[in-house]
Amino acid sequence: MLRKIKRKIKKNPLDTILKKAKKENKKTFLLAWNRALGDISLGLFAVVYRIYEYIPDAKITFLIREDLSGAFELLDGIDFIKVSFWQRYVPFDIYHTLNLLNIDHKKYDVIIDRVDPNYWVKWQISTITPKLKWKKDFDVLADKFNLPKNKIVIALQPSIETKHSPWREYPIKYFKELFSKAQSDTVFVLLGTEKKEKFDSENILDLRGKTTLLEALSILKNRCDYFISLDSGLLSLFYYLDIDSPMKLIALWGSKDVGVIKQNVKSPNKNLMYLPLVFEKGLQNLKPDELIKEIYPLDIENFLKENNQTSLVEKFKKLSIPKKKKILKEIFSLDLDVLKKQKFFTVFNKDENFNKDEETFVSGNIKPLKISKKANEKDLKKGVQTLKKQKVALIILAAGQGT
Numbered sequence: 001m002l003r004k005i006k007r008k009i010k011k012n013p014l015d016t017i018l019k020k021a022k023k024e025n026k027k028t029f030l031l032a033w034n035r036a037l038g039d040i041s042l043g044l045f046a047v048v049y050r051i052y053e054y055i056p057d058a059k060i061t062f063l064i065r066e067d068l069s070g071a072f073e074l075l076d077g078i079d080f081i082k083v084s085f086w087q088r089y090v091p092f093d094i095y096h097t098l099n100l101l102n103i104d105h106k107k108y109d110v111i112i113d114r115v116d117p118n119y120w121v122k123w124q125i126s127t128i129t130p131k132l133k134w135k136k137d138f139d140v141l142a143d144k145f146n147l148p149k150n151k152i153v154i155a156l157q158p159s160i161e162t163k164h165s166p167w168r169e170y171p172i173k174y175f176k177e178l179f180s181k182a183q184s185d186t187v188f189v190l191l192g193t194e195k196k197e198k199f200d201s202e203n204i205l206d207l208r209g210k211t212t213l214l215e216a217l218s219i220l221k222n223r224c225d226y227f228i229s230l231d232s233g234l235l236s237l238f239y240y241l242d243i244d245s246p247m248k249l250i251a252l253w254g255s256k257d258v259g260v261i262k263q264n265v266k267s268p269n270k271n272l273m274y275l276p277l278v279f280e281k282g283l284q285n286l287k288p289d290e291l292i293k294e295i296y297p298l299d300i301e302n303f304l305k306e307n308n309q310t311s312l313v314e315k316f317k318k319l320s321i322p323k324k325k326k327i328l329k330e331i332f333s334l335d336l337d338v339l340k341k342q343k344f345f346t347v348f349n350k351d352e353n354f355n356k357d358e359e360t361f362v363s364g365n366i367k368p369l370k371i372s373k374k375a376n377e378k379d380l381k382k383g384v385q386t387l388k389k390q391k392v393a394l395i396i397l398a399a400g401q402g403t
Contacts, residue, residue, distance in 0.1 A: 014047065014120035017110065018054040026109030027055055032063045032094050033115060034086050036162065037213070037233025040071045041240040042263055043117025045130040048077055050121060061108070063094065070213035071237055074132035089163070126264040131242040134221070141218035145207065150321050151187040152296045152328070154226040155219065157234055161194050167254045168231045170283045172197050177288040179203060183297055185321060189224065191216045191234065213237075221245045225328050226295055228252070231259045239267050239274070246271040246329040250294055252286065253278040273332040296328070303331060 021027075029051060033044065044062075051058050062080040064072055065088060072080040081101070086092055094113035098105050105111060147153055158175050160168045179188055179201040188204050195208040211219065213234075220227055220238050228250045229235040235251060239260050253261050253276055261276055275294060279285045292298065297317070304312050316327060 012120060013116070014050060015054075017112065018051060021110050022054050024109075027058050028107065028109045029058055029060045030063060030094075030105075030108040030111045031060070031115050032092070032097075032113045033068065034065045034088060034090075034092060037068065037071050038231075038236035038259060039117055040068070040075060040233075041130045041132055041236050042259065043121060044075065044115070045132070045240075046121035046124040046128050047115060047117055048075065049124075049128060052077065063097065067213075070217075071233070073214065074134065074237065074241070076131075076133045125262060129265045129268055130240040130263075131268045132237060132240050134217075134241050134243050138214050138218050139222055141212075141215045142222045145211070145215075145219060145223075147189065147205065147219065147223045148187055151185055152183070152226075152321065152324065153189060153224045154182075154186055154228065154295060155189045155191055155224040156228045157192045157230060157232055158190060158199075159192055159194050159196060160230050160232050161192055162232075165231075165254075165258075167282065168258075170230060170252055170286070174284075174286075174288045174291075175199070176201070178291055181288065181292055182295070186296060189219065191219070192232075217241065220247070225325060226250065228291075228295070236260055239269075239272070242268040244271055245269055246273075246332040248273040248275065248295075248299070248328075248332050250275045250277065250291075252283055254283050255280055271329075271333040273334075273336070296324075300328065300331065 021029075031047070033040075048060060051060055060078045062072060062075075062078055063083060064080050065086040066082045066084050069080065069082050072078070081103070083092075083097055083101070085100075086097070094111060095105055156175070158170070158172065160166075176199065179199065182188070182203060184203070186203060188201075190199065190204060190206045190208050191211065192208045195206070199206065207216075207219070216234060217238055221241070221243060222245075224247060226248045227235075227238065229238075230252050231254070235249075236259055239249065239251075249267075249272055251260065251274070253259075256262065256278055261278070267274060277286055277291070277294070293302070300316060301313050304310065304316065316324065319327065
């Protein structure tokens with residue numbers, strides 16, 4: 001309690017460091033990081049952002065644990081130095097480390113050995129969208145794993161792979177039940193570094209411990225149709241990749257006060273269909289029968305029915321897997337907010353009186369024009385002037401979502 005009060009009263013430590021550095025014209029920064037993967041996107045991105053806000057021509061270097069190097073490849077505007085002898089949860093001395101690496105600490109103007117993003121950049125929540133850069137060269141990393149092309153591919157990380165917060169885990173027996181009940185034309189690709197639990201299902205390709213981080217991300221981006229993930233570093237990195245890659249991400253949350261769900265911003269991947277399933281009383285309350293409704297084929301069938309496309313359900317079932325994959329990508333790329341508005345408008349136009357958000361609308365207020373005039377250049381100029389005055393509250397365009 002006292003710690004929280006102190007933090008509210010005291011000045012932000014990072015801002016204090018940066019103000020002093022700017023005043024003294026210090027530009028080279030060395031920051032040490034030996035903690036979790038997820039904080040790279042959820043915290044360090046904002047730390048780097050803040051440094052450049054104060055000092056646009058800063059040079060930022062991170063001293064990192066070797067197994068974190070793949071994640072730091074995704075962080076733009078920085079360099080990093082790998083430390084092969086650092087281990088997670090083991091304390092370190094940054095100056096002793098630099099000596100062992102034969103690096104003169106004097107080459108850095110500012111050295112920060114204890115970065116605390118949860119405190120220093122707490123202001124970023126709901127404000128900044130982390131964007132991790134993806135190089136085209138990374139795409140080929142998935143090729144060596146020969147994932148089946150005749151199956152709907154569902155990636156899954158069955159463990160949070162950390163010592164703390166075990167409540168974030170999903171019961172292993174539920175995963176096994178999910179595998180046993182899944183459609184025969186699906187395959188589950190298990191990702192992660194730890195291989196504690198053994199799964200015997202025939203519809204599993206177990207790649208745990210067999211991929212680097214960048215290979216796992218490449219598999220997700222280029223080979224998978226779905227990703228079911230617990231609150232993990234892999235989830236936090238994939239969610240914030242600045243890419244254009246249609247897929248459905250189903251995240252299982254035991255709390256709203258952690259990770260991506262706490263950050264509360266949309267993914268930079270505009271074609272990512274993100275479904276957070278939150279069970280604050282324990283993920284054991286998410287039964288496999290409920291989870292299976294959110295993956296192929298039930299989710300697609302329900303989606304079509306909900307959007308008045310019942311006639312397409314049987315046609316979808318008869319399609320080949322490659323054609324089904326194309327349909328999945330089309331659906332996952334849709335803007336769900338637009339669909340909700342379209343559905344609302346449909347109800348709005350059908351019902352005589354429709355109550356929504358405590359406002360009553362009458363369908364008679366909106367009717368198609370019987371006669372419409374063709375717009376001319378004068379209308380265009382008038383429209384442009386109106387838009388520039390920022391007095392437009394609504395623009396109605398003919399046609400459908402394509403417009």
